[in-house]
Amino acid sequence: MKITFSSQRHQQLLRLVFLGCLVLLFHHDVHAESNRSTRFHDNYSSSLDVSSASSKIELAHEFGRLHFPPKSQFGGSTVIQPRSTRVALVSDPTSKKRHPNQLELAPEGTFSIVIIPDTQRYQGSGTKGAANDSSMVTNPIFEKWTDWIAANIKQQRIKFVSHVGDIVDVNHPAQWSIAKGCMDKLHGRVPYGISVGNHDMTGDGNSSLYQKFFPKAHFERFSWYGGCFENPNGSQSISGNNSNSLQLFEAGGMKFIYLHLECNAPDNVLHWANSTLEHYRDRRALITTHMGLGPRDKPTQPQDYFDAPKGRMLWTKRHGDRGNSPQQMWDKCFKLHPNLFMVCCGDQSRTQAMRQESIGEHGNPIHELLSDYGEGGIRVMRFIPSSNRIEVRTYDPLSQSLCESTSIVKDRDQHQFSIPYVMKPD
Numbered sequence: 001m002k003i004t005f006s007s008q009r010h011q012q013l014l015r016l017v018f019l020g021c022l023v024l025l026f027h028h029d030v031h032a033e034s035n036r037s038t039r040f041h042d043n044y045s046s047s048l049d050v051s052s053a054s055s056k057i058e059l060a061h062e063f064g065r066l067h068f069p070p071k072s073q074f075g076g077s078t079v080i081q082p083r084s085t086r087v088a089l090v091s092d093p094t095s096k097k098r099h100p101n102q103l104e105l106a107p108e109g110t111f112s113i114v115i116i117p118d119t120q121r122y123q124g125s126g127t128k129g130a131a132n133d134s135s136m137v138t139n140p141i142f143e144k145w146t147d148w149i150a151a152n153i154k155q156q157r158i159k160f161v162s163h164v165g166d167i168v169d170v171n172h173p174a175q176w177s178i179a180k181g182c183m184d185k186l187h188g189r190v191p192y193g194i195s196v197g198n199h200d201m202t203g204d205g206n207s208s209l210y211q212k213f214f215p216k217a218h219f220e221r222f223s224w225y226g227g228c229f230e231n232p233n234g235s236q237s238i239s240g241n242n243s244n245s246l247q248l249f250e251a252g253g254m255k256f257i258y259l260h261l262e263c264n265a266p267d268n269v270l271h272w273a274n275s276t277l278e279h280y281r282d283r284r285a286l287i288t289t290h291m292g293l294g295p296r297d298k299p300t301q302p303q304d305y306f307d308a309p310k311g312r313m314l315w316t317k318r319h320g321d322r323g324n325s326p327q328q329m330w331d332k333c334f335k336l337h338p339n340l341f342m343v344c345c346g347d348q349s350r351t352q353a354m355r356q357e358s359i360g361e362h363g364n365p366i367h368e369l370l371s372d373y374g375e376g377g378i379r380v381m382r383f384i385p386s387s388n389r390i391e392v393r394t395y396d397p398l399s400q401s402l403c404e405s406t407s408i409v410k411d412r413d414q415h416q417f418s419i420p421y422v423m424k425p426d
Protein backbone atom coordinates (compact mmCIF):
# COMPACT_ATOMS: atom_id res chain seq x y z
CA MET A 1 0.00 0.00 0.00
CA LYS A 2 2.76 2.33 1.01
CA ILE A 3 4.68 1.67 -2.17
CA THR A 4 1.51 2.15 -4.31
CA PHE A 5 0.64 5.43 -2.51
CA SER A 6 4.18 6.69 -2.97
CA SER A 7 4.12 5.75 -6.63
CA GLN A 8 0.79 7.58 -7.16
CA ARG A 9 2.08 10.69 -5.33
CA HIS A 10 5.24 10.50 -7.36
CA GLN A 11 3.31 10.32 -10.61
CA GLN A 12 1.08 13.24 -9.60
CA LEU A 13 4.12 15.33 -8.66
CA LEU A 14 5.81 14.47 -11.91
CA ARG A 15 2.70 15.54 -13.84
CA LEU A 16 2.51 18.85 -11.98
CA VAL A 17 6.19 19.62 -12.54
CA PHE A 18 5.92 18.69 -16.20
CA LEU A 19 2.80 20.82 -16.73
CA GLY A 20 4.52 23.75 -15.02
CA CYS A 21 7.49 23.44 -17.35
CA LEU A 22 5.18 23.33 -20.35
CA VAL A 23 3.36 26.50 -19.27
CA LEU A 24 6.70 28.29 -18.83
CA LEU A 25 7.96 27.08 -22.20
CA PHE A 26 4.73 28.13 -23.93
CA HIS A 27 4.76 31.56 -22.32
CA HIS A 28 8.35 32.14 -23.33
CA ASP A 29 7.70 31.00 -26.89
CA VAL A 30 4.79 33.37 -27.50
CA HIS A 31 6.70 36.35 -26.18
CA ALA A 32 9.87 35.47 -28.02
CA GLU A 33 7.78 35.33 -31.18
CA SER A 34 6.08 38.64 -30.45
CA ASN A 35 9.29 40.45 -29.61
CA ARG A 36 10.76 39.57 -32.95
CA SER A 37 7.80 41.26 -34.70
CA THR A 38 7.97 38.45 -37.22
CA ARG A 39 5.87 38.80 -40.33
CA PHE A 40 3.84 35.76 -41.30
CA HIS A 41 3.08 35.72 -44.98
CA ASP A 42 -0.15 34.22 -46.17
CA ASN A 43 -1.08 33.09 -49.64
CA TYR A 44 -1.74 36.66 -50.83
CA SER A 45 1.77 37.83 -49.97
CA SER A 46 0.33 40.09 -47.35
CA SER A 47 1.61 39.88 -43.85
CA LEU A 48 0.48 39.53 -40.29
CA ASP A 49 2.50 41.77 -38.04
CA VAL A 50 2.52 40.34 -34.56
CA SER A 51 4.04 43.37 -32.87
CA SER A 52 0.77 44.79 -31.55
CA ALA A 53 -1.07 43.70 -28.45
CA SER A 54 -4.09 42.48 -30.39
CA SER A 55 -1.93 40.29 -32.56
CA LYS A 56 -0.19 38.86 -29.54
CA ILE A 57 -3.55 37.77 -28.24
CA GLU A 58 -4.52 36.41 -31.61
CA LEU A 59 -1.26 34.50 -31.91
CA ALA A 60 -1.56 33.11 -28.38
CA HIS A 61 -5.07 31.99 -29.19
CA GLU A 62 -3.86 30.36 -32.36
CA PHE A 63 -1.19 28.49 -30.47
CA GLY A 64 -3.72 27.44 -27.85
CA ARG A 65 -6.26 26.26 -30.36
CA LEU A 66 -3.75 24.19 -32.24
CA HIS A 67 -2.02 22.73 -29.19
CA PHE A 68 -4.90 21.34 -27.16
CA PRO A 69 -5.07 18.72 -28.42
CA PRO A 70 -2.71 17.29 -30.36
CA LYS A 71 -1.66 14.91 -27.61
CA SER A 72 1.01 12.39 -27.01
CA GLN A 73 0.94 10.33 -23.84
CA PHE A 74 3.61 10.77 -21.23
CA GLY A 75 2.38 10.09 -17.72
CA GLY A 76 -1.11 11.12 -18.93
CA SER A 77 -0.03 14.70 -19.84
CA THR A 78 -0.49 16.66 -23.08
CA VAL A 79 2.72 17.37 -24.96
CA ILE A 80 2.95 20.70 -26.74
CA GLN A 81 4.85 20.94 -29.99
CA PRO A 82 5.41 24.67 -30.52
CA ARG A 83 7.86 24.34 -33.40
CA SER A 84 5.56 22.37 -35.66
CA THR A 85 2.65 24.62 -34.71
CA ARG A 86 4.54 27.72 -35.78
CA VAL A 87 5.26 26.15 -39.14
CA ALA A 88 1.57 25.31 -39.51
CA LEU A 89 0.63 28.95 -38.89
CA VAL A 90 3.22 30.28 -41.33
CA SER A 91 2.30 28.02 -44.18
CA ASP A 92 -1.45 27.72 -43.70
CA PRO A 93 -2.77 28.61 -47.17
CA THR A 94 -6.32 29.13 -45.91
CA SER A 95 -5.32 31.75 -43.36
CA LYS A 96 -7.29 34.98 -43.80
CA LYS A 97 -5.87 36.59 -40.70
CA ARG A 98 -4.71 40.17 -41.21
CA HIS A 99 -3.32 42.74 -38.92
CA PRO A 100 -5.58 45.83 -38.68
CA ASN A 101 -2.74 47.75 -40.33
CA GLN A 102 -2.98 45.63 -43.46
CA LEU A 103 -4.90 46.35 -46.65
CA GLU A 104 -7.96 44.13 -46.87
CA LEU A 105 -8.77 42.30 -50.08
CA ALA A 106 -11.54 43.92 -52.11
CA PRO A 107 -14.79 42.08 -51.39
CA GLU A 108 -17.10 41.04 -54.20
CA GLY A 109 -19.31 43.90 -55.35
CA THR A 110 -16.59 46.50 -54.77
CA PHE A 111 -13.84 47.86 -57.00
CA SER A 112 -10.76 50.04 -56.63
CA ILE A 113 -9.12 52.99 -58.32
CA VAL A 114 -5.42 53.41 -57.50
CA ILE A 115 -3.76 56.83 -57.33
CA ILE A 116 0.02 56.98 -57.84
CA PRO A 117 1.44 60.18 -56.30
CA ASP A 118 4.60 61.93 -57.54
CA THR A 119 7.32 59.38 -58.38
CA GLN A 120 10.48 61.48 -58.14
CA ARG A 121 12.73 59.17 -56.12
CA TYR A 122 15.25 58.59 -58.88
CA GLN A 123 18.80 57.48 -58.11
CA GLY A 124 22.02 57.57 -60.13
CA SER A 125 23.48 59.73 -62.85
CA GLY A 126 21.86 63.10 -63.50
CA THR A 127 19.55 63.02 -60.49
CA LYS A 128 19.34 65.98 -58.18
CA GLY A 129 22.24 66.24 -55.75
CA ALA A 130 24.18 63.53 -57.58
CA ALA A 131 26.46 65.56 -59.83
CA ASN A 132 29.33 63.05 -59.52
CA ASP A 133 27.23 59.91 -59.61
CA SER A 134 27.89 57.94 -62.78
CA SER A 135 25.76 54.92 -61.91
CA MET A 136 22.74 53.97 -63.97
CA VAL A 137 19.48 55.78 -63.31
CA THR A 138 17.00 53.72 -61.31
CA ASN A 139 13.79 54.25 -59.36
CA PRO A 140 13.29 51.19 -57.11
CA ILE A 141 10.30 52.71 -55.31
CA PHE A 142 8.38 53.44 -58.52
CA GLU A 143 9.25 49.90 -59.71
CA LYS A 144 7.86 48.35 -56.54
CA TRP A 145 4.70 50.43 -56.63
CA THR A 146 3.73 49.38 -60.16
CA ASP A 147 4.88 45.80 -59.41
CA TRP A 148 2.46 45.74 -56.48
CA ILE A 149 -0.39 47.25 -58.52
CA ALA A 150 0.12 44.75 -61.35
CA ALA A 151 0.21 41.84 -58.89
CA ASN A 152 -2.93 42.99 -57.08
CA ILE A 153 -5.26 43.88 -59.96
CA LYS A 154 -7.47 40.87 -59.16
CA GLN A 155 -7.26 40.86 -55.36
CA GLN A 156 -7.97 44.59 -55.14
CA ARG A 157 -10.39 44.56 -58.13
CA ILE A 158 -8.47 47.49 -59.63
CA LYS A 159 -10.38 49.05 -62.53
CA PHE A 160 -8.26 52.13 -63.11
CA VAL A 161 -4.89 53.65 -62.19
CA SER A 162 -4.15 57.38 -62.23
CA HIS A 163 -0.71 59.00 -61.94
CA VAL A 164 -0.87 62.55 -60.52
CA GLY A 165 2.27 63.72 -62.36
CA ASP A 166 5.86 64.62 -61.63
CA ILE A 167 6.48 61.21 -63.05
CA VAL A 168 10.11 62.33 -63.43
CA ASP A 169 12.22 64.57 -61.25
CA VAL A 170 14.57 65.90 -63.94
CA ASN A 171 13.06 66.20 -67.43
CA HIS A 172 15.70 64.00 -69.06
CA PRO A 173 15.38 60.93 -71.37
CA ALA A 174 17.17 58.64 -68.86
CA GLN A 175 14.46 59.23 -66.25
CA TRP A 176 11.66 59.04 -68.81
CA SER A 177 12.97 55.67 -69.95
CA ILE A 178 12.80 54.34 -66.39
CA ALA A 179 9.34 55.86 -65.90
CA LYS A 180 8.06 54.17 -69.04
CA GLY A 181 9.43 50.83 -67.86
CA CYS A 182 7.57 51.24 -64.56
CA MET A 183 4.26 52.21 -66.16
CA ASP A 184 4.66 49.45 -68.78
CA LYS A 185 4.06 46.94 -65.98
CA LEU A 186 0.43 48.12 -66.13
CA HIS A 187 0.23 48.52 -69.89
CA GLY A 188 -2.41 46.27 -71.41
CA ARG A 189 -3.41 45.00 -67.97
CA VAL A 190 -5.47 47.86 -66.55
CA PRO A 191 -6.66 51.24 -67.91
CA TYR A 192 -4.51 54.15 -66.74
CA GLY A 193 -3.80 57.82 -67.29
CA ILE A 194 -1.08 60.33 -66.42
CA SER A 195 -1.31 64.02 -65.53
CA VAL A 196 1.75 65.90 -66.75
CA GLY A 197 3.42 67.58 -63.75
CA ASN A 198 5.59 70.70 -63.57
CA HIS A 199 8.73 68.52 -63.52
CA ASP A 200 7.49 66.73 -66.64
CA MET A 201 7.60 69.85 -68.85
CA THR A 202 9.63 72.99 -69.37
CA GLY A 203 8.74 76.40 -67.91
CA ASP A 204 6.74 77.40 -70.98
CA GLY A 205 4.75 74.15 -70.95
CA ASN A 206 6.70 72.11 -73.50
CA SER A 207 6.03 68.44 -72.73
CA SER A 208 7.72 66.94 -75.80
CA LEU A 209 9.76 64.42 -73.78
CA TYR A 210 6.64 63.12 -72.03
CA GLN A 211 5.02 62.93 -75.48
CA LYS A 212 7.95 60.93 -76.82
CA PHE A 213 7.56 58.25 -74.14
CA PHE A 214 3.76 58.35 -73.63
CA PRO A 215 2.31 59.52 -76.99
CA LYS A 216 -1.30 58.93 -77.94
CA ALA A 217 -0.07 56.23 -80.36
CA HIS A 218 0.96 54.25 -77.27
CA PHE A 219 -2.68 54.05 -76.14
CA GLU A 220 -4.85 54.18 -79.26
CA ARG A 221 -5.25 50.41 -79.49
CA PHE A 222 -7.11 50.31 -76.18
CA SER A 223 -10.91 50.60 -76.26
CA TRP A 224 -10.79 52.55 -72.99
CA TYR A 225 -8.62 55.29 -74.47
CA GLY A 226 -10.87 58.23 -75.37
CA GLY A 227 -8.34 60.51 -77.07
CA CYS A 228 -6.60 63.73 -76.14
CA PHE A 229 -6.38 67.48 -76.69
CA GLU A 230 -4.74 68.14 -80.07
CA ASN A 231 -3.85 71.85 -79.91
CA PRO A 232 -4.87 72.58 -83.56
CA ASN A 233 -3.71 76.21 -83.43
CA GLY A 234 -0.30 75.67 -81.87
CA SER A 235 2.64 73.37 -81.54
CA GLN A 236 1.88 69.81 -80.42
CA SER A 237 4.81 70.05 -78.02
CA ILE A 238 2.67 72.44 -75.98
CA SER A 239 -0.32 70.59 -74.44
CA GLY A 240 -0.71 68.15 -77.38
CA ASN A 241 -0.24 64.44 -78.10
CA ASN A 242 -1.67 62.90 -74.91
CA SER A 243 -0.54 65.67 -72.53
CA ASN A 244 -4.25 66.09 -71.78
CA SER A 245 -6.15 62.84 -72.18
CA LEU A 246 -9.40 61.10 -71.44
CA GLN A 247 -10.17 57.51 -70.52
CA LEU A 248 -13.50 55.69 -70.44
CA PHE A 249 -14.20 52.67 -68.26
CA GLU A 250 -17.00 50.83 -66.52
CA ALA A 251 -17.07 49.39 -63.01
CA GLY A 252 -19.78 48.28 -60.60
CA GLY A 253 -22.41 48.72 -63.32
CA MET A 254 -21.45 52.39 -63.70
CA LYS A 255 -19.85 54.30 -66.55
CA PHE A 256 -16.96 56.64 -65.86
CA ILE A 257 -14.92 59.25 -67.69
CA TYR A 258 -11.48 60.11 -66.33
CA LEU A 259 -9.70 63.28 -67.49
CA HIS A 260 -5.97 63.80 -67.00
CA LEU A 261 -5.09 67.48 -67.29
CA GLU A 262 -1.56 68.87 -67.31
CA CYS A 263 -0.24 71.16 -64.60
CA ASN A 264 -1.75 74.69 -64.94
CA ALA A 265 -3.68 73.73 -68.10
CA PRO A 266 -4.21 76.85 -70.27
CA ASP A 267 -7.63 78.08 -71.44
CA ASN A 268 -7.66 76.16 -74.73
CA VAL A 269 -7.17 72.90 -72.81
CA LEU A 270 -9.95 73.82 -70.38
CA HIS A 271 -12.32 74.57 -73.30
CA TRP A 272 -11.60 71.07 -74.57
CA ALA A 273 -12.13 69.63 -71.07
CA ASN A 274 -15.46 71.47 -70.79
CA SER A 275 -16.74 70.20 -74.11
CA THR A 276 -15.50 66.67 -73.33
CA LEU A 277 -17.22 66.56 -69.92
CA GLU A 278 -20.38 67.95 -71.54
CA HIS A 279 -20.23 65.35 -74.33
CA TYR A 280 -19.93 62.54 -71.78
CA ARG A 281 -22.39 64.04 -69.30
CA ASP A 282 -24.05 60.63 -68.90
CA ARG A 283 -20.83 59.33 -67.31
CA ARG A 284 -19.54 59.88 -63.80
CA ALA A 285 -16.46 62.08 -64.04
CA LEU A 286 -13.10 62.18 -62.26
CA ILE A 287 -10.17 64.46 -62.98
CA THR A 288 -6.51 64.21 -62.03
CA THR A 289 -4.41 67.33 -62.43
CA HIS A 290 -1.00 67.81 -60.90
CA MET A 291 -1.47 71.04 -58.87
CA GLY A 292 -4.57 71.37 -56.72
CA LEU A 293 -4.43 71.74 -52.95
CA GLY A 294 -1.55 73.22 -50.98
CA PRO A 295 -0.41 76.64 -49.71
CA ARG A 296 -3.06 79.02 -51.03
CA ASP A 297 -0.57 81.78 -51.83
CA LYS A 298 2.80 81.20 -53.41
CA PRO A 299 5.29 80.57 -50.59
CA THR A 300 7.91 83.23 -50.10
CA GLN A 301 10.01 81.22 -47.64
CA PRO A 302 10.49 77.47 -47.10
CA GLN A 303 8.43 77.32 -43.91
CA ASP A 304 5.37 78.63 -45.80
CA TYR A 305 5.08 75.25 -47.53
CA PHE A 306 4.28 73.76 -44.13
CA ASP A 307 2.64 76.57 -42.18
CA ALA A 308 0.88 78.99 -44.53
CA PRO A 309 -2.93 78.77 -44.92
CA LYS A 310 -3.85 75.92 -47.23
CA GLY A 311 -6.58 75.21 -49.72
CA ARG A 312 -7.05 75.43 -53.48
CA MET A 313 -3.89 77.13 -54.70
CA LEU A 314 -3.91 80.59 -56.30
CA TRP A 315 -0.55 80.39 -58.05
CA THR A 316 1.06 78.64 -61.00
CA LYS A 317 4.35 76.98 -61.95
CA ARG A 318 4.09 76.40 -65.69
CA HIS A 319 2.79 77.81 -69.00
CA GLY A 320 3.78 81.37 -68.06
CA ASP A 321 0.91 83.87 -68.22
CA ARG A 322 -1.25 81.31 -70.01
CA GLY A 323 -1.17 78.93 -67.07
CA ASN A 324 -4.27 78.56 -64.91
CA SER A 325 -3.96 78.19 -61.16
CA PRO A 326 -5.90 75.41 -59.42
CA GLN A 327 -8.49 78.02 -58.37
CA GLN A 328 -8.85 79.21 -61.99
CA MET A 329 -9.21 75.61 -63.20
CA TRP A 330 -11.98 75.15 -60.65
CA ASP A 331 -13.77 78.34 -61.74
CA LYS A 332 -13.36 77.85 -65.49
CA CYS A 333 -14.02 74.12 -65.63
CA PHE A 334 -14.44 71.85 -62.59
CA LYS A 335 -17.33 73.53 -60.81
CA LEU A 336 -19.42 73.72 -64.01
CA HIS A 337 -20.04 70.00 -64.41
CA PRO A 338 -22.81 68.14 -62.58
CA ASN A 339 -21.26 64.74 -63.33
CA LEU A 340 -17.87 65.57 -61.73
CA PHE A 341 -17.42 64.07 -58.26
CA MET A 342 -13.66 63.86 -57.67
CA VAL A 343 -10.47 65.81 -58.41
CA CYS A 344 -7.12 64.22 -57.43
CA CYS A 345 -3.80 66.04 -57.27
CA GLY A 346 -0.21 65.77 -56.02
CA ASP A 347 2.74 68.19 -56.25
CA GLN A 348 2.83 69.27 -52.58
CA SER A 349 5.04 66.86 -50.62
CA ARG A 350 5.17 69.29 -47.71
CA THR A 351 1.39 69.27 -47.42
CA GLN A 352 1.39 65.53 -48.21
CA ALA A 353 -2.27 64.74 -47.54
CA MET A 354 -5.25 67.05 -47.65
CA ARG A 355 -8.85 66.86 -48.75
CA GLN A 356 -11.90 69.05 -49.02
CA GLU A 357 -15.45 68.60 -50.21
CA SER A 358 -16.65 71.41 -52.46
CA ILE A 359 -20.03 71.97 -54.07
CA GLY A 360 -20.26 72.47 -57.83
CA GLU A 361 -22.62 74.95 -59.50
CA HIS A 362 -25.25 72.23 -59.90
CA GLY A 363 -25.15 71.29 -56.22
CA ASN A 364 -22.99 68.20 -56.75
CA PRO A 365 -20.38 67.43 -54.09
CA ILE A 366 -16.86 67.31 -55.56
CA HIS A 367 -14.14 65.68 -53.47
CA GLU A 368 -10.71 67.25 -53.90
CA LEU A 369 -7.94 64.92 -52.70
CA LEU A 370 -4.22 65.62 -52.42
CA SER A 371 -1.70 62.83 -51.92
CA ASP A 372 2.06 63.23 -52.23
CA TYR A 373 3.88 60.92 -49.82
CA GLY A 374 7.34 60.88 -51.37
CA GLU A 375 8.34 57.25 -50.89
CA GLY A 376 5.54 56.68 -48.37
CA GLY A 377 2.97 55.04 -50.57
CA ILE A 378 0.02 55.10 -52.91
CA ARG A 379 -3.72 55.49 -52.54
CA VAL A 380 -6.18 52.66 -53.04
CA MET A 381 -9.72 54.02 -53.28
CA ARG A 382 -12.24 51.26 -52.64
CA PHE A 383 -15.67 52.00 -54.14
CA ILE A 384 -18.45 50.26 -52.17
CA PRO A 385 -21.72 50.76 -54.12
CA SER A 386 -23.86 48.88 -51.58
CA SER A 387 -23.11 51.48 -48.91
CA ASN A 388 -22.59 54.53 -51.15
CA ARG A 389 -19.11 55.29 -49.91
CA ILE A 390 -15.51 55.27 -51.03
CA GLU A 391 -12.96 53.94 -48.57
CA VAL A 392 -9.65 55.69 -49.21
CA ARG A 393 -6.58 53.78 -48.07
CA THR A 394 -3.04 55.13 -48.09
CA TYR A 395 -0.88 52.06 -48.50
CA ASP A 396 2.86 51.50 -48.64
CA PRO A 397 3.61 48.48 -50.84
CA LEU A 398 7.22 48.43 -49.56
CA SER A 399 6.39 47.92 -45.89
CA GLN A 400 3.06 46.28 -46.75
CA SER A 401 1.25 48.47 -44.29
CA LEU A 402 -1.33 51.24 -44.13
CA CYS A 403 -0.15 54.72 -43.25
CA GLU A 404 -1.12 55.55 -39.67
CA SER A 405 0.65 58.88 -39.28
CA THR A 406 3.49 60.90 -40.78
CA SER A 407 5.79 63.54 -39.36
CA ILE A 408 3.92 66.17 -41.40
CA VAL A 409 0.34 64.89 -41.05
CA LYS A 410 -0.17 63.16 -37.70
CA ASP A 411 -3.87 62.40 -37.88
CA ARG A 412 -4.72 58.91 -39.15
CA ASP A 413 -8.01 60.24 -40.49
CA GLN A 414 -6.09 62.18 -43.14
CA HIS A 415 -4.57 58.96 -44.48
CA GLN A 416 -7.36 56.42 -43.92
CA PHE A 417 -10.84 57.78 -44.40
CA SER A 418 -14.22 57.29 -45.98
CA ILE A 419 -16.11 59.67 -48.25
CA PRO A 420 -19.79 59.48 -49.17
CA TYR A 421 -20.71 59.03 -52.82
CA VAL A 422 -24.10 57.91 -54.08
CA MET A 423 -23.71 54.99 -56.46
CA LYS A 424 -26.51 53.21 -58.17
CA PRO A 425 -26.17 51.32 -61.46
CA ASP A 426 -26.54 53.68 -64.43
Ligand SMILES: [Zn+2]
Nearest residue numbers: 166197198347
Ligand atom coordinates in the same frame (compact mmCIF):
# COMPACT_ATOMS: atom_id res chain seq x y z
ZN1 LIG B 1 5.04 69.14 -58.88
